[in-house]
Amino acid sequence: MKKKVLAVLLCGCMAAGLIAGCGSKKDEAPKEDTKTADEGSDAEGDKGGENGYHFEVVVKSFQSSYWQAAVKGIEQAEEELGVTADTTGPNNESDIADQVQMLTSAIGKSPDGIALAACDQNSVLEALQTALDKKIPVVCFDSGVPDAPEGSVYATVVTNNGQAGSIAAEKIYESVKDKIAKADKPVRVGEVNQDATSANITERGMGFVNKFIELAEADGKKVAVVGNDYYVGKVEKNNDEKSADIIIEIAVPAQTTVELCATEASNIMNKDDTIAIFGSNQVSAEGVLTANQNLNVLGSDPEKNIIAAGFDAGSTIKAAVADGTLLGAVTQSPLMQGKLSIETLTKICNGEEVEDIETEGYWYDSTNMDDPQISPNLYD
Template sequence: MKKKQIALTLAVCMIAGLAGGCQKGTADTKEESPSAKSTTKQEYQFKIIVQSYQSTYWQAAIQGINKASEELGIKVVCTGPNSESDIADQVNMLNNAINSKPDGIAIAPCDQNSVHESLQTALDRKVPVVCFDSGVESAPNGAVYCTIASDNYASGELAAENLYAGLKDRIAAAPGPVRIGEVNQESTSESISSRGLGFIDKFSELAIADGKKIAVIGNDYFVKNCNVDGVPESEADIIFEVAVPSQTTVELCATESSNLLNKSDLIAIFGSNQVAAEGILTANSNLSVLGNDPDHTVVAVGFDAGTTIKAAVRDGLLYGAITQSPVEMGEKTVETLYQIAEGEEVKDITTDCYWYDADNMDDAEIAPNLYD
């Protein structure tokens, strides 16, 4: 199978005065400029709010945050809720951060719709805000200076391209309809929803080009927002079934995964982040249906890394996975906050992501992104 890779080139934040950048970190008057304070570099204080401390993905991002803050000699306070499901807790953390009037805030929102009011407050109080990992597409105009993230939709597409290449012959030879499962830990953050939609849309596009009819069922958000011109389930050659647990835990993702893995027509399953992928592996520990033979086993594709996922890819329980660059994302987030405080213009930064499997996971370009 031809392995595909995207290395979405980092857009470098440009110096002040360059036309075409995103929201400026300075304004026309001293009163409005975050960098016009008498604050020295050593006195800058930034607040950064991650989605949770539940997964090693966020611990890796925090490593990058700490590394950049030490190199720049600035103070960064990093917080986050216990779980991505604790949306209200994260909003309270954001409001507390705004009230403390730091030199800048970065947030990876658990729910992009929950932070609108807080972002408006930050804008009114002239507190710069940067989003990372997940953006807020409908944020108040000017409230978010820039977003630092993988291209999550393209990441989902990358997973679909590699999976479809392996399953194409099996789908073509199938005597009846086949089912593709997808487990998303939630449907509220931009990162998870975009990955899930990108996966469905690209896989469907490739299958439709080969003459197949698609049905998308399950979670209402993904059914309504995918770009698939689907058919009723009874008429489909390929049935996408999308599951979202009531809370973002490995255990509940495992329950949803078990429901899918127990279906006799299931040939593949995708977990769109670390928690979902680990949930699939947990479910398989009782069912033993996963493998890396696309013609005879259920093949699974994961997202992110961590010890469990890396071992599963190396051992062939996972067909492959997508990795992001969480350490780099954390570094770029701190660097961007610093540039805003210094009065520089900033713009969106797209960080790298890669497909990896047992054949390429030790490659020099990929291995450093496979955190434990």
């Protein structure tokens, strides 16, 4: 993995290589999986032509500023393309049933297309089948739906979450490597994931774990992964905790809130052997920082502090990166993802071929927050 800032792919990425997800079977039947308006429109004739399409957008929630940035991208696409889009989402990313109802309602409006950021990759399957039956094209963004009914999802616009999580692992490992080498007893690295249901959080969390294991084993260290059963079950070759040099402890709150993430983070940060912790999205990273308000253990000196990294942006995380409380964070481009999802739906309605779009993660710290490639993605 190259240790450098990775640029988000822009609109030219429409021709980029495919990623797996959202039920796509392009490798098996590329001709059948390329969608156009003739195959996927439920309209009674032309609903206004190239500049008159109407789309429904269902996001995960408006709980974090991440989704507000995505909406800005959607609004930019509306203005540039002459289309309209209504955006809705549940109050909380844990409100899975509410989102499914919103998706069902959106399908009932028979729009020209739907952009979906699914809270849970399995709960939307029935609704996606309904959209397929009604010939309403769906574009997933932020998070894919790997088991979606074949043909229901035309493209996915998603961060390479495994890669993004691995960036945080590389940066944290680089910072604590010497401490691990000198340790005469096991050390602990924490990870707080907001859920164990969405594809993007799962891939990101495992991206961190797998890269940390890879780096540690290259230095001759044994790693044991403990904690949340869902994530532990995804570890291919886990070591016994009693014989491990490094313990990676994964925590998932009962609901997606900063307060509950803070409780999980506190449980890890209170342990004497903890040397580092990663919050894998905005909510969980803010939970780590909330826990630190009472514990005051985070900082930039691995000999004295617990080293922490976050994900996404927002004013709280940015301030913590700037003052050194966080080593740094990885951010996506929610604005571009929102924009690309509407651009992709418009292409479908225009009869153009579309493909999945994969975007990269950016590492930022106090030294590069003003970089022109970084700062546009550091939303408040």
